[in-house]
Amino acid sequence: MYDFANSGYTTVVITAVFNAYFVSVVAEGAPWATFAWTAALAVSYALIVLTAPVIGAWADAHAAKKRLLAATTIGCVLFTAGLACVGRGDLAPGIALVILSNFCFGTGENLIAAFLPEIAEGEAMGRVSGWGWSLGYLGGIVSLGACLAYVTHAQLQGVPATGFVPVAMLITAGIFALASLPTFLFLRERAQPAAAGRVVRGAIARVGETLAQARRFADLWRFLVCVVFYQAGIQTVIALAAVYAQEAMGFTTRDTIMLILLVNITAAAGAFAFGQVQDRMGHVRTLVLTLIGWVVTVLLAWAAEGPMLFWIAANLVGLCLGSSQSAGRALVGYLSPPARAAEFFGLWGLAVKLSAILGPLTYGAVTWMTHGNHRLAILVTGLFFVAGLAILAGLDTARGRRAALAETAG
Numbered sequence: 001m002y003d004f005a006n007s008g009y010t011t012v013v014i015t016a017v018f019n020a021y022f023v024s025v026v027a028e029g030a031p032w033a034t035f036a037w038t039a040a041l042a043v044s045y046a047l048i049v050l051t052a053p054v055i056g057a058w059a060d061a062h063a064a065k066k067r068l069l070a071a072t073t074i075g076c077v078l079f080t081a082g083l084a085c086v087g088r089g090d091l092a093p094g095i096a097l098v099i100l101s102n103f104c105f106g107t108g109e110n111l112i113a114a115f116l117p118e119i120a121e122g123e124a125m126g127r128v129s130g131w132g133w134s135l136g137y138l139g140g141i142v143s144l145g146a147c148l149a150y151v152t153h154a155q156l157q158g159v160p161a162t163g164f165v166p167v168a169m170l171i172t173a174g175i176f177a178l179a180s181l182p183t184f185l186f187l188r189e190r191a192q193p194a195a196a197g198r199v200v201r202g203a204i205a206r207v208g209e210t211l212a213q214a215r216r217f218a219d220l221w222r223f224l225v226c227v228v229f230y231q232a233g234i235q236t237v238i239a240l241a242a243v244y245a246q247e248a249m250g251f252t253t254r255d256t257i258m259l260i261l262l263v264n265i266t267a268a269a270g271a272f273a274f275g276q277v278q279d280r281m282g283h284v285r286t287l288v289l290t291l292i293g294w295v296v297t298v299l300l301a302w303a304a305e306g307p308m309l310f311w312i313a314a315n316l317v318g319l320c321l322g323s324s325q326s327a328g329r330a331l332v333g334y335l336s337p338p339a340r341a342a343e344f345f346g347l348w349g350l351a352v353k354l355s356a357i358l359g360p361l362t363y364g365a366v367t368w369m370t371h372g373n374h375r376l377a378i379l380v381t382g383l384f385f386v387a388g389l390a391i392l393a394g395l396d397t398a399r400g401r402r403a404a405l406a407e408t409a410g
Helices: 002-016 018-027 033-062 063-085 091-113 121-156 161-179 181-186 199-212 214-247 254-280 283-305 308-337 338-369 374-392 398-407
Strands: none
Touching: 002 018, 002 063, 002 091, 002 121, 002 161, 002 283, 018 033, 018 091, 018 161, 018 214, 018 254, 033 063, 033 091, 033 214, 033 338, 063 091, 063 121, 063 161, 063 181, 091 308, 091 338, 121 161, 121 214, 121 254, 121 308, 161 181, 181 283, 181 398, 214 254, 214 283, 214 308, 214 338, 214 398, 254 308, 283 308, 308 398, 338 374, 374 398
């Protein structure tokens, strides 16, 4: 249910509506507008990179995942609502609110992922993770559908983007707040406090111990490096899908929302379908299949001159997005020592956020240096998926699982 709740934020704010609004209205279509958007996201992800391992270790030591999740949820809801006040030329407040809201979203994403080993046994993690991602895309559909209904009505009344986008931010914040309530009412934290006293120092020491023992978890660390690369491609698509649709394909806001709605439907189907089979097929094989799909998707988007081929690419994005995200999260849980789940999911969050800096900034830099060549930028994005495939080839999940269970037994 939390996956259902928080997906509206990333779907509406990061992927479908506010990113294109930021580029065309807030930054007034300046040559550096796309780079400014990616730089704002990069700052928020850098903050998560700096704090995620410590927050994860602190949450493990004090059994505080749920309390911290409540704080980040409140923050993301309030800062998202604050985006409703951002209009034409409001660059500084727009950037600040994007940074703060995305920091809260990303930190909460790490915390909710760390509950997975508490509610699913090792062999069922892929299936349960798939359920979560599937519900997440349904949540994105609900938020985006509500925004689409309002935007369509507003445009028929002649309301400009400066009028309907702020209301879309309020709709998104409200749905997030309401849909997250079941998590805080019914989810029970089963972990027990493991330490007390010097919280920050203890957390840093524990993370330092994890880093020092990297050789014991060689396959997990190899996968985290793989995550940095293939997630760089995924995070680029998430952050810049609407911008590409608008700048390269000439889509309107309404067209883009309908496109992302379709992507969420196919993503929900992909997450659910692959969640049912990835525990039998194997997490690595599932991930390889989806990464190949990502490479094909990027090539189709690059080659598309008209809407038909681009809509086909969008359907493939959905199928690959849901399944690759689900398989990746489950694989981290499978390779992590159960007693240190939040800590290792913090490192997973760190890898994802590093990728969210690397990928979108690369895309933004390419568009800036080439005076707006979005097609070249999306082609460069495909190289991240190729690199991920190359690194994944050397992963041994059986060996990695044995190392994780040996840590627990010790």
